[in-house]
Amino acid sequence: SQELEQSPQSLIVQEGKNLTINCTSSKTLYGLYWYKQKYGEGLIFLMMLQKGGEEKSHEKITAKLDEKKQQSSLHITASQPSHAGIYLCGADLSGANSKLTFGKGITLSVRP
Amino acid sequence: GAVVSQHPSWVICKSGTSVKIECRSLDFQATTMFWYRQFPKQSLMLMATSNEGSKATYEQGVEKDKFLINHASLTLSTLTVTSAHPEDSSFYICSARYSAGGYYEQYFGPGTRLTVT
Numbered sequence: 001s002q003e004l005e006q007s008p009q010s011l012i013v014q015e016g017k018n019l020t021i022n023c024t025s026s027k028t029l030y031g032l033y034w035y036k037q038k039y040g041e042g043l044i045f046l047m048m049l050q051k052g053g054e055e056k057s058h059e060k061i062t063a064k065l066d067e068k069k070q071q072s073s074l075h076i077t078a079s080q081p082s083h084a085g086i087y088l089c090g091a092d093l094s095g096a097n098s099k100l101t102f103g104k105g106i107t108l109s110v111r112p
Numbered sequence: 113g114a115v116v117s118q119h120p121s122w123v124i125c126k127s128g129t130s131v132k133i134e135c136r137s138l139d140f141q142a143t144t145m146f147w148y149r150q151f152p153k154q155s156l157m158l159m160a161t162s163n164e165g166s167k168a169t170y171e172q173g174v175e176k177d178k179f180l181i182n183h184a185s186l187t188l189s190t191l192t193v194t195s196a197h198p199e200d201s202s203f204y205i206c207s208a209r210y211s212a213g214g215y216y217e218q219y220f221g222p223g224t225r226l227t228v229t
Contacts, residue, residue, distance in 0.1 A: 033218060041154075042118070042205055042222035050215055088155065090218070097216055098209045099146065 003027065004091055004103035012109045013079050021106045023072045023089035031092040032072045033100060034063050036085045043088060046074075077109075084110045114210045115208045118221035125196055125228055132192045133224045135206030141186035142208035146218070147179070150203045161191045196228045 005024045013019050023032065031050050034045040048055045049065035049072060056063050060077045076083055086107050090100035115138040125131050135145055137211050148156040161169045168181035178200075180192040189208075193200055198202050209218040 031215065035220070040203065040223070040225070042116075043207075043220035045217065045219055048215070048217055090156075099158055100163060100218060101158075102156045 002103050002104065003093060006089060006103035006104060006106050007085075009104070010109075012111060014111050015080060016078055018075065018077050019079055019108070020075045021108070022083040023071050023074075023091075023103055025091060025093065027070070027093045028095070029065065029072065029091045029093070030095040031071045031097070031100075032063075033066055033090040034072070034074055035088045035090065037088060037105070038085050040062050075104055079108075079110045080100060081110045081112055084108055113213070114138075114208070114219045116206065116208050116219045116221040118224050121222060122225040123227070125226070127197055127228055128195055130192055130194045131196055131226060132190055133167070133204055133206075133226075135189045135208070137157055137187045137193070137208040137210075137219075140208070140210050142189075142210065143186060144209040145183060145189040146207045147181060147189070147191050148157050148205045148207065150205060150223075156205065159191075160224045193226065196226070198228045201226055226228060 007022050031070040033048050034046040037043045047063045052067045052069045054065045062075045065072045088105045090102045117136045119134045145162040147159045150156050158171050159174045162181045162183040164183045168189050170176045183189040205223040210217045
């Protein structure tokens with residue numbers, strides 16, 4: 001089974017709408033990373049969360065790591081076509097800072 | 113943010129030949145770099161962890177003699193796919209770890225599309 005589950009698998013929203021996507025782990029998240037990927041391209045670093053309860057924002061994107069450090073959410077306010085892409089969460093599940101495990105990604109489409 | 117480059121961005125080679133892919137951290141030093149493989153509509157699969165000045169650590173099921181990794185300097189890691197076969201066709205992405213005040217950030221290159229004919 002997948003160690004990091006992302007939900008929903010895909011999402012289509014109307015431009016201007018808010019949306020939230022999630023990344024859930026069965027293990028403690030020692031470091032949680034959010035990336036955005038366009039198909040066939042590399043990953044763009046969005047944010048990194050480490051402490052339970054931590055919340056970070058960049059432009060219209062806000063990421064939170066819950067207190068128990070087993071789930072993270074990514075919220076986009078007033079979505080735009082430029083937000084479309086694949087959102088991947090990656091996590092350090094060992095606490096050893098050795099490697100990241102990734103979820104399968106969430107495909108976001110934004111209708112103009 | 114930190115920048116990681118990959119070269120080439122795409123390559124087509126014949127079955128049986130070898131291909132080298134370069135990964136460079138352009139504005140920071142990276143003692144650790146990672147090589148991933150990604151299949152269409154799939155997540156990233158970690159192939160190996162590359163440490164400067166030492167041997168790479170390969171994930172289970174990844175053939176180290178087929179995927180040669182060399183981390184020659186703090187800004188360069190290379191992946192060589194030896195005796196490539198059509199099943200090696202994939203999207204290969206490298207990433208470099210950046211130390212940021214007590215924790216790590218990991219930045220990715222733009223990827224290399226390998227097609228073996």
